[in-house]
Amino acid sequence: MKKELVGLRVNGRTHELAIEPSKLLLDALRQDLQLTGSKRGCDDSSCGACTVHVDGIPMLSCTMLAASCEGQEITTIEGVSEHGSLAAIQKAYGDWGGAQCGYCTPGFIMTVKHLLAENPKPTEEEIRGALSGNLCRCTGYNQMYQAIKAAVEAEQKGMAAAR
Amino acid sequence: MYFRPDTLDHAVQVLASSGGQILAGGTDFFPSLGDRPVTGTVVDISGLGEIRGVITEPKYIKIGGLTTWTEIIQTPLPPCFDGLKAAAREIGSIQIQNRATVAGNLCNASPAADSVPALLTLDAEVELASQVGIRRLPIADFIVGNRKTLRQPGEILSHVFVPRAIENAASTFLKLGARRYLVISIAMAAAVIQRSSTGHITDARVCVGSCSAVARRLRELELKLIGAPARAELGLLATAHDLGDISPINDVRATAAYRRDAALTLVQRALDACARGS
Numbered sequence: 001m002k003k004e005l006v007g008l009r010v011n012g013r014t015h016e017l018a019i020e021p022s023k024l025l026l027d028a029l030r031q032d033l034q035l036t037g038s039k040r041g042c043d044d045s046s047c048g049a050c051t052v053h054v055d056g057i058p059m060l061s062c063t064m065l066a067a068s069c070e071g072q073e074i075t076t077i078e079g080v081s082e083h084g085s086l087a088a089i090q091k092a093y094g095d096w097g098g099a100q101c102g103y104c105t106p107g108f109i110m111t112v113k114h115l116l117a118e119n120p121k122p123t124e125e126e127i128r129g130a131l132s133g134n135l136c137r138c139t140g141y142n143q144m145y146q147a148i149k150a151a152v153e154a155e156q157k158g159m160a161a162a163r
Numbered sequence: 164m165y166f167r168p169d170t171l172d173h174a175v176q177v178l179a180s181s182g183g184q185i186l187a188g189g190t191d192f193f194p195s196l197g198d199r200p201v202t203g204t205v206v207d208i209s210g211l212g213e214i215r216g217v218i219t220e221p222k223y224i225k226i227g228g229l230t231t232w233t234e235i236i237q238t239p240l241p242p243c244f245d246g247l248k249a250a251a252r253e254i255g256s257i258q259i260q261n262r263a264t265v266a267g268n269l270c271n272a273s274p275a276a277d278s279v280p281a282l283l284t285l286d287a288e289v290e291l292a293s294q295v296g297i298r299r300l301p302i303a304d305f306i307v308g309n310r311k312t313l314r315q316p317g318e319i320l321s322h323v324f325v326p327r328a329i330e331n332a333a334s335t336f337l338k339l340g341a342r343r344y345l346v347i348s349i350a351m352a353a354a355v356i357q358r359s360s361t362g363h364i365t366d367a368r369v370c371v372g373s374c375s376a377v378a379r380r381l382r383e384l385e386l387k388l389i390g391a392p393a394r395a396e397l398g399l400l401a402t403a404h405d406l407g408d409i410s411p412i413n414d415v416r417a418t419a420a421y422r423r424d425a426a427l428t429l430v431q432r433a434l435d436a437c438a439r440g441s
Contacts, residue, residue, distance in 0.1 A: 133255070134256075
């Protein structure tokens with residue numbers, strides 16, 4: 001397809017990209033914006049490694065066009081840090097070994113960020129259900145569940161201390 | 164060529180003049196391409212806000228074609244929608260439910276489409292919009308075969324209408340897959356059961372999916388259920404004979420015999436669940 005100008009809002013910044021309208025959001029992020037945190041894992045919607053937020057909702061950037069996202073706010077793993085330092089959940093993943101090879105981690109973090117925004121105190125079953133659209137072949141998931149619980153506890157303590 | 168119309172009127176005009184494939188949520192569109200790039204004309208209707216969301220009308224609940232499955236799950240709806248909501252939770256993964264649309268699941272018309280058995284038990288209708296106007300037909304007529312519908316190339320599935328006559332009936336949906344999440348169904352069953360104040364069944368709809376090219380209502384079983392007391396062991400009324408002319412296939416996911424057996428178990432459990440819930 002002939003290239004067209006596509007306006008994309010990514011991590012709070014506006015970009016004008018001259019891209020083919022048939023370009024996938026994942027490719028636009030990785031190739032045109034050099035935001036290589038989002039990963040291509042499977043290309044058939046089964047692994048979740050490419051998960052980004054579109055207007056705050058987790059979606060698979062490998063099965064949508066960049067051009068479909070004009071006018072929407074996209075958040076990638078590069079946009080989730082808080083005030084220049086790692087978000088609590090990113091730090092907890094490091095502390096608890098939630099990431100091993102790390103390839104799936106950005107997708108997981110995007111999923112978990114949304115879970116905790118919707119449900120600040122999820123049960124283990126809710127965590128498992130929320131993570132069911134992301135695959136990891138290293139950790140066996142338990143370290144991730146521990147990391148998420150630790151992040152939830154740290155958040156609760158932080159809130160208690162602030163009161 | 165790529166078009167991203169922002170009104171339904173514009174979208175049907177573009178379709179009429181340029182033809183091309185309709186792109187909505189894209190969760191079937193892109194995986195079906197495999198490694199091939201998108202070619203030809205694409206009419207991206209994902210920006211048509213006017214056909215998204217759920218509206219309650221006097222006689223129907225009207226669901227916009229671009230409503231996502233997550234929106235179906237999150238919208239407060241009467242009990243007859245519990246089955247459709249349960250089906251929505253089984254569609255792909257959460258990320259897919261966040262993007263995939265009601266219209267997409269119907270227009271792709273996979274024999275394993277999770278929403279179809281529930282919508283068939285609701286006697287839902289589809290509305291198709293084109294440059295010449297709109298037409299409505301029952302989903303039971305709309306889906307005619309494996310990935311075949313009566314949608315014409317210039318038509319967009321704009322709304323789904325669910326009659327409110329049985330909105331307070333109990334409903335459920337059960338799916339059997341090889342694992343808990345992110346799985347294509349081996350067999351599925353949906354049921355809607357309405358009972359009178361005396362606890363007897365006044366209306367029953369039962370449907371089996373993934374066991375024939377198009378999900379099938381079990382009309383003989385439905386007739387047999389009417390008048391029966393809606394109690395916990397209701398499922399025992401369903402027998403292998405009631406599966407009628409479903410025609411399961413042998414494939415990578417299961418054998419035909421296994422599917423038939425699983426379908427009966429799912430129907431029985433669905434009836435039990437409705438009887439408990441009604």
